[in-house]
Amino acid sequence: MKFIDAIKERAKQNKQTIVLPESLERRTLDAACTLLSEELVDVVLVGEREAILKAGEGLDLGKAKIVDPATFEGMDQYVAELVKLREKKGMTPESARKILSTDPLFFGVMMVKQGDADGMVAGAVNSTANVLRPSLQILKTAPGTKLVSSFFVMVVPDCTYGSNGTFIFSDAGLVQNPSAEELASIAGSSAKSFKALVGDEPIVGMLSHSTKGSATHPDVDKVVEATKLAQEQYPEFKIDGEFQLDAAIVPSVGQSKAPGSPVAGNVNVLIFPDLDAGNIGYKLVQRLAKAEAYGPITQGIAKPVNDLSRGCTAEDIVGVAVITAVQAQNMK
Known part of the structure; x- marks a missing residue:
């Protein structure tokens, strides 16, 4: 069995929830549609429902969970947790609320931190630095790991x-x-x-x-x-x-x-x-050698967050999402 097919089978056996915060990007939504239709993972999209559905016009996103930070019931809890984590760096309740409301990457990582998602995949439209910054600030390195x-x-x-x-x-x-x-x-x-x-x-x-x-x-x-x-x-x-x-x-x-x-x-x-x-x-x-290349996959973060190449395809996003799900299974 091909590597990625074996990973998909493992992902299906114990479905994890993966947040895809770049929810207005068509490649992300194409990938979400595949992940849901093949029942590989549960998908969370971050943003305003109507805007996401418009960006995904023609796709069946009915099984996706869409979370809008503007109306999210758990925002106060997220704000309090971010302040606790970053207070020594000057984080205030006001600045925490602003960043969680306006930056889907920070919001997505906080979902993983709080157990509302098992992993996050992003990078189709964001730099590696932007994807990993909230991961390192909120999730930090895994126990016993010196380096991400x-x-x-x-x-x-x-x-x-x-x-x-x-x-x-x-x-x-x-x-x-x-x-x-x-x-x-x-x-x-x-x-x-x-x-x-x-x-x-x-x-x-x-x-x-x-x-x-x-x-x-x-x-x-x-x-x-x-x-x-x-x-x-x-x-x-x-x-x-x-x-x-x-x-x-x-x-x-x-x-x-x-x-x-x-x-x-x-x-x-x-x-x-x-x-x-x-x-x-x-x-x-x-x-x-016409090799299949899956990555870059991060290792050493306390919970799985993975960065995509900005040149990635929807198929690449699907591959990284199922690898992230298997990483989450192993961490548990």
């Missing part, structure tokens, strides 16, 4: 590497130039994400332009240190490095370049040394 990072699930057709052609690439969307400590945290979070979403054993490779000391450079030193930290902090996972990409995923090359490594040649979770490498890498595989 992101990953792509890459499904490569006709590929024998990885987990039958399925990989996690991280971080390919968020952390610009991680330190050794941050790379180790990304490795641990990504291993957990792979296990939760793909279901197979994560085998983590820390990528570099060097394999086991074949080159010397401060950039290599960072990955060597990150590998050591990750192995110490996450002994439950198979983690090794530093590896060039071929040594990480091709068994014969792994055996040649890193003999004795239990990880070399078998990696399914690729940890890139910086955002440039990760972003270039996932786009190369997506375009040249």
